[in-house]
Amino acid sequence: MINREEFLNKRYKAEKRFQMYGKTAIILALLFLAVFLFKIFSTGYTAFQKTWIIVPINYDPEFMYLDANQKPSMEDLQDSEYFDVGIESFAALDQNANEDQITDIKRMFAFIFEEEIKDHILSNPDDFGKIVEVKLTASDDLDQVFKGNYPRDLPEERRRVNDYQLNIFDRLNSEGKVVSNFNFSFFTNADSREAELAGIASSFMGSLFSILVCLAVSFPVALLAAIYLEEFAPKNRLTDFIEVNINNLAAVPSIVFGLLGLGVLLAVFGLPRSTPLVGGITLSLMTLPTIIIAARASLKAVPPSIREAALAMGASKMQTTLHHTVPLSLPGTLSGTIIGLAQALGETAPLILIGMVAFVNTIPGSPMDPAASLPVQIYIWAESAERGFVEKVSACIMVLLIFLVLMNLAAQMIRHKFEKKWN
Amino acid sequence: MNKIEAKKVNVFYGDKQALFDINMDIPERQVTALIGPSGCGKSTFLRCLNRMNDVIEICKVEGEIKINDYDINQKSTDVVRLREKIGMVFQKPNPFPKTLYENISYGPEIHGMAQSKDELDQIVEDSLKKAALWNEVKDRLNEPGTGLSGGQQQRLCIARAISVKPEVILMDEPCSALDPIATAQIEELIDELKKEHTIVIVTHSMSQAARVSQQTGFFHLGKLIEVGSTDKIFKNPNQQQTQDYITGRFG
Numbered sequence: 043m044i045n046r047e048e049f050l051n052k053r054y055k056a057e058k059r060f061q062m063y064g065k066t067a068i069i070l071a072l073l074f075l076a077v078f079l080f081k082i083f084s085t086g087y088t089a090f091q092k093t094w095i096i097v098p099i100n101y102d103p104e105f106m107y108l109d110a111n112q113k114p115s116m117e118d119l120q121d122s123e124y125f126d127v128g129i130e131s132f133a134a135l136d137q138n139a140n141e142d143q144i145t146d147i148k149r150m151f152a153f154i155f156e157e158e159i160k161d162h163i164l165s166n167p168d169d170f171g172k173i174v175e176v177k178l179t180a181s182d183d184l185d186q187v188f189k190g191n192y193p194r195d196l197p198e199e200r201r202r203v204n205d206y207q208l209n210i211f212d213r214l215n216s217e218g219k220v221v222s223n224f225n226f227s228f229f230t231n232a233d234s235r236e237a238e239l240a241g242i243a244s245s246f247m248g249s250l251f252s253i254l255v256c257l258a259v260s261f262p263v264a265l266l267a268a269i270y271l272e273e274f275a276p277k278n279r280l281t282d283f284i285e286v287n288i289n290n291l292a293a294v295p296s297i298v299f300g301l302l303g304l305g306v307l308l309a310v311f312g313l314p315r316s317t318p319l320v321g322g323i324t325l326s327l328m329t330l331p332t333i334i335i336a337a338r339a340s341l342k343a344v345p346p347s348i349r350e351a352a353l354a355m356g357a358s359k360m361q362t363t364l365h366h367t368v369p370l371s372l373p374g375t376l377s378g379t380i381i382g383l384a385q386a387l388g389e390t391a392p393l394i395l396i397g398m399v400a401f402v403n404t405i406p407g408s409p410m411d412p413a414a415s416l417p418v419q420i421y422i423w424a425e426s427a428e429r430g431f432v433e434k435v436s437a438c439i440m441v442l443l444i445f446l447v448l449m450n451l452a453a454q455m456i457r458h459k460f461e462k463k464w465n
Numbered sequence: 466m467n468k469i470e471a472k473k474v475n476v477f478y479g480d481k482q483a484l485f486d487i488n489m490d491i492p493e494r495q496v497t498a499l500i501g502p503s504g505c506g507k508s509t510f511l512r513c514l515n516r517m518n519d520v521i522e523i524c525k526v527e528g529e530i531k532i533n534d535y536d537i538n539q540k541s542t543d544v545v546r547l548r549e550k551i552g553m554v555f556q557k558p559n560p561f562p563k564t565l566y567e568n569i570s571y572g573p574e575i576h577g578m579a580q581s582k583d584e585l586d587q588i589v590e591d592s593l594k595k596a597a598l599w600n601e602v603k604d605r606l607n608e609p610g611t612g613l614s615g616g617q618q619q620r621l622c623i624a625r626a627i628s629v630k631p632e633v634i635l636m637d638e639p640c641s642a643l644d645p646i647a648t649a650q651i652e653e654l655i656d657e658l659k660k661e662h663t664i665v666i667v668t669h670s671m672s673q674a675a676r677v678s679q680q681t682g683f684f685h686l687g688k689l690i691e692v693g694s695t696d697k698i699f700k701n702p703n704q705q706q707t708q709d710y711i712t713g714r715f716g
Binding site: 276277345347351352353354355358361370 | 515517520522544545546547548549552553555557559560561562571572575576622625626629
């Protein structure tokens, strides 16, 4: 004889336990996410700041190989040499510096110091012949020193920054000559071997062009395929076979599509290597089944009564489909498309195979120009040895995540807006 | 005069036969009611009349269905033209998720019936008036048709059906999803519409059949058991089965 009271209690307990398992699972998942985000943001946020050192630059005509008695024209300034101006000004930071030490000082700055000195005089021609303070980009190592990411207590021979450089840097810092500002160049520069100059402009544009190409190729093809399969195709073995294969295609590892892109698009059609065009087409192969499945599901969700209503009014099959079924299925199709594109945006493997992993230090102006992409950029930087790239990796991940979140938000909004309209 | 003449109509869903040798004449400008228990084939027969069974892939229709002496059941029949002449109203109100105006204007537009916007406006107004809906909705023609009440939606569907001036209107249990007041309004409307249209209505409600129709056909297990004037079917049927069904002994 079962004690019913006890039996009931057991059931309640089992139910409570079950709910607790669920809550634990959710808390665990949130914890992982929080750790991940904390790690990314805490290492990455410093990448949005950049360090400059203010140095008195001596625009001595002698170092510029120009006539001191005559005001130089803009062309003269444009054509002039600025390396010596820089070196002489660096030497002035320490009166007693020897050759090696001057080289050390020079290494405290990004190699573009010549450009920066030149840019200053070009926009302030009146400073010709004077000594003026100019902001020069600090080297990535000092950037890290300033941000406190550099282990200063390591023995000197294991550091890329020697004690002499640190002394000069600390002196300049105490004089208030070291400044930190928002790092615009991270967004406007292409990739560079120098961490302080490296930016995501090339990979961002590469990603943007890639998904635009991907959208342009996959959306129309997928939509037409879905409409045909769902509304027109007879239900027989062949269409069943096609359906199974589309579902299988969605599960194919992305690297396989990369090989296909390499073997067909590059080798057979001879499209330009490393370009968003090829990347986009390769990614569209991956996105295609995702969109077809989403589009078919949302076509299926359109109530048959709407089709019957249109057919009974004497609309042809095509009119029924284009006037009623497709417009009603579009919100679902679009949000499926955006989710497919978001997947494609985060894809690395196929792009590596079609050569989008190349070092690209130019910003692509069209899908036909060589470019990197955000996930590949993360991969490239993560492989780089310099300390300055560590924060860049995290910053790039942040940009990619924000891009993805915005896309998913757009998908949500489209779904929400159009679905609410009629129900 | 007979508008529709069905001869030896057999319908199959795959291997299963749904209708057996149906012979039925449907008189012009009258209401013909099709009654019978669920699954008896009355809706299947109705859907033969505008070839809506074409939509169902496994469905096969045999026999001759003549409308205005033209056999619609031949391959060369243009179903678009046929459905322009034979409108249909469904069991569940199914307005398009578009505005009231667009719901009505859709048919005339795809059939090229209006030369101008004014003409189209006129068709929309006339159709809504005939469906006794105009006064309720004339100020909100740009609101979604799905926002109306169930009874109003069904009248909207009737207005949509008559917008293309069909000769025949098929109604598949048009009141089964409606409350008694909305049902009364639709029945009144059917009475009005039979002046211009031939109406075939499938109904589960015998009292409705008795109220609105002039001719009634009783279906059972895919066979047309009896057809005749509504008066006769309800008061003095020839068949025992009909008698049993009418009096509620089965079904």
